[in-house]
Each structure stands twice: as structure tokens, then as C-alpha cells.
Amino acid sequence: MIEVLDVRKDFGDFTALDDINIRIKKGTIHGIIGENGAGKTTLLQILAGIYDTKEGKVLVEGEEVYDNNKVKHKIGYVGDRNQYFKDYKIREIVEFYSGIYENFSKTDFQIYNKIFRLNLDKKIKQLSKGMQMRLSLMLNLSIRPEILILDEPTSGLDAIVKKDLLDILIDQVHERELTIVISSHHISELEKICDEITILNKGKIKYQSNIDEIKENVKKLQVVFEGDVEKEIHQLENIIDIEKIGSVYYLVTDNYGEVLIADLKEIGAQLIENIGITLEEVFVYTSKIKEGSGIDE
Numbered sequence: 001m002i003e004v005l006d007v008r009k010d011f012g013d014f015t016a017l018d019d020i021n022i023r024i025k026k027g028t029i030h031g032i033i034g035e036n037g038a039g040k041t042t043l044l045q046i047l048a049g050i051y052d053t054k055e056g057k058v059l060v061e062g063e064e065v066y067d068n069n070k071v072k073h074k075i076g077y078v079g080d081r082n083q084y085f086k087d088y089k090i091r092e093i094v095e096f097y098s099g100i101y102e103n104f105s106k107t108d109f110q111i112y113n114k115i116f117r118l119n120l121d122k123k124i125k126q127l128s129k130g131m132q133m134r135l136s137l138m139l140n141l142s143i144r145p146e147i148l149i150l151d152e153p154t155s156g157l158d159a160i161v162k163k164d165l166l167d168i169l170i171d172q173v174h175e176r177e178l179t180i181v182i183s184s185h186h187i188s189e190l191e192k193i194c195d196e197i198t199i200l201n202k203g204k205i206k207y208q209s210n211i212d213e214i215k216e217n218v219k220k221l222q223v224v225f226e227g228d229v230e231k232e233i234h235q236l237e238n239i240i241d242i243e244k245i246g247s248v249y250y251l252v253t254d255n256y257g258e259v260l261i262a263d264l265k266e267i268g269a270q271l272i273e274n275i276g277i278t279l280e281e282v283f284v285y286t287s288k289i290k291e292g293s294g295i296d297e
């Protein structure tokens with residue numbers, strides 16, 4: 001379990017993170033989503049024990065991360081900018097890691113390199129940004145961490161390698177209860193692999209939820225009614241967005257189920273179709289509600 005408790009981080013006068021509370025269960029994948037400057041990298045670095053906090057703390061299995069080598073050794077961190085010794089060859093970096101991390105597996109590294117395909121005799125300075133990301137991913141997977149923190153790992157990776165990476169991550173979670181915290185600008189990218197998601201906005205948590213629960217409860221329906229229901233429809237419970245195109249209503253509900261269907265039929269629904277919704281849309285609708293704007297009437 002990772003516990004982020006009332007964390008605040010300042011850079012001089014600027015508050016980069018404030019009032020951050022997150023609980024991440026062992027063996028799950030937690031996505032951190034946010035626009036440029038939202039605070040994702042700062043949060044991930046605090047989770048990795050790189051930064052101290054102004055207020056609050058981060059605990060891993062009850063132990064504070066910052067300034068704690070015992071805990072930090074269980075954590076793999078792949079940053080958005082990875083800094084290795086530029087004049088070293090990849091194989092020398094592998095040796096270096098294997099000397100430092102007792103669980104480092106050279107066999108794992110070789111297996112990962114069948115997918116990521118780097119020439120071990122190349123020097124770090126000869127690698128492209130994407131290749132450096134591949135190297136960092138391979139090294140941090142090969143240390144067999146208990147927690148893997150990934151800062152936008154898919155940026156700079158081509159589509160095939162990106163898919164291979166996501167498959168590896170899911171395998172590791174299932175095989176050995178790896179816990180992953182992964183950031184991205186795009187919900188759509190993380191939707192398939194994450195159990196829970198936190199959306200950051202200007203250093204604060206804007207939204208936090210379990211993806212399966214969202215998918216079960218939040219639905220978009222296409223409904224055709226008999227007669228004019230303009231007044232009745234706005235009185236229904238659990239509808240978070242209403243749009244009318246011609247005679248067809250598009251309703252978004254945050255509590256899909258038999259009760260809602262019965263309510264719709266009672267006011268004259270003739271046709272009700274579940275038309276599917278992306279997670280990206282879900283967050284737009286639900287955050288509208290959270291901000292209190294509700295349904296446009």
C-alpha cells in the first residue's frame with residue numbers, strides 16, 4: 001500500500017502540489033492524468049522519494065519514503081528525462097545496476113531486450129530519446145521492484161513497443177503483484193490498464209475514481225420518447241448530462257440500472273439504447289458535476 005497523506009510541495013513561493021491524498025493498493029495500476037504543469041512529475045518524484053514535501057508525507061507499507069534507502073530500493077523510477085552517464089556503454093550501465101540492486105536480473109534484461117532491441121555496445125550519448133526511455137524501462141523492470149513509477153513512459157515510444165510495454169506491465173502486476181503508478185496526458189492511453197485514476201489540475205486533485213465502477217455506473221443512452229418530455233426529463237434523478245438532437249435525447253447517467261430504465265419508460269421512452277462512452281467523456285461529464293455546473297437547462 002502506498003499512502004500519500006496531505007502532501008503539499010512548494011518551489012519557492014510557488015505551490016506545485018496542495019492537499020494531495022491518494023491510497024494505492026498493492027498489485028494495482030494507478031494512473032496520474034493532467035495537463036502540462038499540473039504537477040504529475042513533482043508528485044511522482046515525491047512518491048519515488050526524490051523530493052521532500054513542505055507538508056504531509058508518503059508512506060510505503062507504513063514507512064516514510066523520503067530519505068529512506070531501504071524503501072527507495074524497492075522502487076523503480078522511470079523519469080521523463082533520464083540521466084545516465086553519457087560516455088558509458090549500455091552493457092556497462094547494466095553491470096552498474098547489477099552491482100547496486102541485489103534483485104537485478106540480467107536474464108530479465110536480456111528477455112526485455114528481445115522486445116526493446118538496443119545494441120548493448122552503444123554509448124548512452126548515441127541513443128535517441130526513445131531509446132533512452134527503452135533503456136530506463138528495461139533497467140527499472142530488471143531490478144524487479146515492488147513499486148514502479150513511470151513518468152509518461154509511452155511518450156517517444158512507437159506504437160508496437162508501446163503495446164509491448166503495456167503488456168509487460170500488466171503481466172508483472174499479475175505475476176508478482178507489482179504496484180505501478182503511471183502518468184500521462186491522455187486518459188485514453190491509460191484507460192485499458194489502470195485500476196484507478198487521479199486527475200490533477202494546477203497542483204490539486206480534480207477527480208479520483210475506480211475505473212471499473214465508473215464503467216459500470218456511467219453510461220450514455222440514446223432515447224426516443226413519445227410526446228414532449230422536456231420538463232419531465234430534467235426532473236429525473238441520476239442524469240448528469242442531457243443533449244437533444246432533433247427528436248432524440250442523449251442522456252448521460254452516473255447510476256445506470258433498472259430503476260433508471262423504469263423511470264425513463266414511465267415518462268414515455270419508446271427506444272433506449274446504450275451507445276457507449278469513452279472514459280475521457282466520463283471525466284468531462286463527472287467533473288462538470290463536481291464543479292457544480294450540473295446540467296445546462
Ligand SMILES: Nc1ncnc2c1ncn2[C@@H]1O[C@H](COP(=O)(O)OP(=O)(O)OP(=O)(O)O)[C@@H](O)[C@H]1O
Nearest residue numbers: 011014016034035036037038039040041042043080
Ligand atoms: N524545480 C522546480 N522549480 C520551480 N518550479 C518547478 C520545479 N519543478 C516543477 N516546477 C513547477 O511546478 C509545476 C508542476 O510541474 P510538473 O513538472 O510537476 O508538472 P507536469 O504535470 O509533470 O507537467 P508536464 O506534463 O509538462 O511534464 C509547474 O508549474 C512547474 O513550472
